[in-house]
Amino acid sequence: MRRLTLYIFFMFLSGGFILFAQEDYKQVDSVTYKHFVNEDWEKLIEFGEKTTQNGADYFYFNLRMGIAYFKLEDYKSSLEFLTKANQNNSYNKIAVEYLFWSNYHLLKEKEAKEWYTQLDDSTQQRIAYTPNKKLSSIYLEYGLKLASDRQFANNATYLNLGLTHHLTGKIAFVQAYTFNSQSLNWGNYTQHQYYANPSYLFNKSTKLNLGLHGSLFDGVFDFLWEGTYQSPPPMGFPGASFIDTLADSSYQINGTYKELGLLIEPRFTKKWNNIITSGYFGFYTSKGQSNYLETYYDSTVITERTGPAIISQSIEVNDSTSQPVGATINQYTIGMDFSYSHWFITAGSDLKFILNDGNSNFFFSPYLKINISEKLQFSAYYFKKGNYAISLFEGSQLFNYFAPLTRYSLTTKYSISKKTHLYLTYQYESVFDNFNGVDYRLNSIYLGLKFKL
Amino acid sequence: MKYIFIIAITAISVSSFAQGNSVEVFKTSYAYEASGQYQKAISTLEKIDLSSSYSANLRLGWLHYLNANYLKSKSFYTTAIKLKPSSIEARLGLIYPLQVMSNWDEVIKVYTAILSIDGNHTSSRYQLAYIYFVRKKYTTAETHLKKILSLYPFDYNSNALLGSIYVKLGKIKEAKKHYTIALEYNPSATDISAILKGL
Numbered sequence: 001m002r003r004l005t006l007y008i009f010f011m012f013l014s015g016g017f018i019l020f021a022q023e024d025y026k027q028v029d030s031v032t033y034k035h036f037v038n039e040d041w042e043k044l045i046e047f048g049e050k051t052t053q054n055g056a057d058y059f060y061f062n063l064r065m066g067i068a069y070f071k072l073e074d075y076k077s078s079l080e081f082l083t084k085a086n087q088n089n090s091y092n093k094i095a096v097e098y099l100f101w102s103n104y105h106l107l108k109e110k111e112a113k114e115w116y117t118q119l120d121d122s123t124q125q126r127i128a129y130t131p132n133k134k135l136s137s138i139y140l141e142y143g144l145k146l147a148s149d150r151q152f153a154n155n156a157t158y159l160n161l162g163l164t165h166h167l168t169g170k171i172a173f174v175q176a177y178t179f180n181s182q183s184l185n186w187g188n189y190t191q192h193q194y195y196a197n198p199s200y201l202f203n204k205s206t207k208l209n210l211g212l213h214g215s216l217f218d219g220v221f222d223f224l225w226e227g228t229y230q231s232p233p234p235m236g237f238p239g240a241s242f243i244d245t246l247a248d249s250s251y252q253i254n255g256t257y258k259e260l261g262l263l264i265e266p267r268f269t270k271k272w273n274n275i276i277t278s279g280y281f282g283f284y285t286s287k288g289q290s291n292y293l294e295t296y297y298d299s300t301v302i303t304e305r306t307g308p309a310i311i312s313q314s315i316e317v318n319d320s321t322s323q324p325v326g327a328t329i330n331q332y333t334i335g336m337d338f339s340y341s342h343w344f345i346t347a348g349s350d351l352k353f354i355l356n357d358g359n360s361n362f363f364f365s366p367y368l369k370i371n372i373s374e375k376l377q378f379s380a381y382y383f384k385k386g387n388y389a390i391s392l393f394e395g396s397q398l399f400n401y402f403a404p405l406t407r408y409s410l411t412t413k414y415s416i417s418k419k420t421h422l423y424l425t426y427q428y429e430s431v432f433d434n435f436n437g438v439d440y441r442l443n444s445i446y447l448g449l450k451f452k453l
Numbered sequence: 454m455k456y457i458f459i460i461a462i463t464a465i466s467v468s469s470f471a472q473g474n475s476v477e478v479f480k481t482s483y484a485y486e487a488s489g490q491y492q493k494a495i496s497t498l499e500k501i502d503l504s505s506s507y508s509a510n511l512r513l514g515w516l517h518y519l520n521a522n523y524l525k526s527k528s529f530y531t532t533a534i535k536l537k538p539s540s541i542e543a544r545l546g547l548i549y550p551l552q553v554m555s556n557w558d559e560v561i562k563v564y565t566a567i568l569s570i571d572g573n574h575t576s577s578r579y580q581l582a583y584i585y586f587v588r589k590k591y592t593t594a595e596t597h598l599k600k601i602l603s604l605y606p607f608d609y610n611s612n613a614l615l616g617s618i619y620v621k622l623g624k625i626k627e628a629k630k631h632y633t634i635a636l637e638y639n640p641s642a643t644d645i646s647a648i649l650k651g652l
Contacts, residue, residue: 024524025524059556090557
């Protein structure tokens with residue numbers, strides 16, 4: 001009998017459960033509203049998820065849940081509730097805007113674009129979203145490097161053309177061509193460089209990219225040095241004998257030197273709020289092809305005299321010619337880039353450990369960015385390198401000259417419009433010239449224009 | 454076997470209670486509703502077998518709406534529609550909680566469903582036209598209003614709304630025409646007079 005009583009009790013209870021399983025609207029609305037106004041997103045979600053299971057489905061509930069998930073950067077869940085909110089009331093533009101941003105953060109380019117078109121003009125202007133295009137920007141830069149010591153080096157010219165492509169929301173490709181040329185006291189050189197950087201975004205804060213940078217150095221040697229050495233007049237006693245030396249020397253180098261270089265730099269980048277870190281490996285290889293001759297000539301006349309009378313005289317002649325062989329150089333790098341942003345300032349540094357021909361080197365390059373206003377930005381960086389190659393900024397800048405170089409760089413970016421940006425760069429460099437064995441300085445000015453399409 | 458017999462007797466007695474006293478239950482619920490005791494009115498009606506009673510579900514939809522529990526109101530109206538799929542009154546009831554919860558796209562779907570059952574349900578068509586007007590879908594609103602005016606050419610609200618739609622569409626001549634008809638219906642409508650003077 002007790003079993004029967006229980007059975008009947010549960011029969012009524014189950015009917016009652018079906019009736020009262022649904023949450024009370026007033027409670028759902030007031031609790032979710034309270035958490036929403038207090039921006040207590042975790043509590044809102046905890047309560048809302050239980051409520052959803054019990055059948056709560058109306059516009060403001062779904063909107064609050066969608067925004068709560070959005071604030072916690074769970075964009076997939078945010079999308080789920082905002083989609084329901086939009087199905088409840090497609091006219092509400094708050095849901096539409098959050099749907100745009102959720103898709104934007106999930107890198108769903110096509111969907112983001114569709115939601116963006118549903119926003120009114122003023123909201124579109126505020127967001128100023130530009131859907132990525134196959135060719136999304138063009139960058140053109142020209143510069144002049146003014147040498148301070150013309151007896152060793154003349155001015156240098158620099159040209160850079162860069163293109164940015166967004167193949168999908170997640171896959172981008174940057175490519176650039178750079179041209180350098182300079183004439184020096186030993187000849188002249190030109191260098192052509194090509195940079196490619198395919199990247200894959202896992203999400204808005206995680207990226208994998210591969211920096212590839214090829215270079216073709218083409219040098220022409222045309223140098224002749226001639227000199228005569230005459231020993232100073234004797235300071236001895238009158239009538240004593242002395243040695244008088246007259247030396248004629250020359251050094252000549254003629255021909256060409258070509259060098260092919262390739263940098264491969266895979267990099268993983270992660271962003272946490274206002275901190276960005278990236279770790280990378282670098283492999284640089286270069287192969288030189290020499291086609292020049294170096295000729296040394298020495299003629300020394302040694303004369304022993306007593307007054308104007310010659311006692312003895314001998315002549316020594318040294319004459320040698322060599323043809324250097326081009327070498328292959330391999331260099332390995334492991335590096336880390338770290339930056340921190342606060343308010344309008346970003347400070348960071350690129351740190352590298354470089355292994356080159358059995359020698360290990362540490363390198364660091366600090367940088368700073370200051371956003372003065374929406375239109376004006378300053379950035380600066382510094383580095384000092386030794387007898388090794390280095391790359392900066394995801395491999396986009398390659399310094400493959402195996403000699404010490406110090407650089408200070410200051411760039412001003414001015415946004416003429418949302419799609420046109422002007423860059424003005426000043427650089428001071430101290431360059432060690434291997435051939436002459438001296439430092440010379442370069443003061444450089446670059447003018448760059450970036451067009452977003 | 455003994456238990457099964459007892460359960461069967463219990464079920465039959467519950468069912469006969471519901472049938473025999475349903476009129477009384479409804480009467481009691483009306484009394485509670487009239488005195489603003491919605492929860493008691495609801496509790497009274499829940500004695501009826503809700504799985505098959507269209508009228509009880511319909512009334513519970515209304516009472517939960519009055520009791521500001523719009524989720525339950527929606528649920529009971531939906532059940533009522535399932536029990537009587539061609540019911541227009543249940544759909545009109547469903548619109549109440551949907552409107553309060555701002556589920557406007559669902560409101561549109563319900564009005565559209567009503568019009569598919571009865572194409573001449575003019576009040577639903579007018580409401581639909583008004584929603585489209587608010588949503589700036591003027592040509593869709595215009596189509597609905599033209600259908601209403603083909604049946605009720607002298608309808609004040611439809612003429613006034615169509616006049617406003619034509620103003621938005623830049624069709625001033627047509628706007629004046631429909632505003633004038635609205636004014637003919639109600640010459641004391643000062644707002645329409647003011648708009649007409651401004652055109």
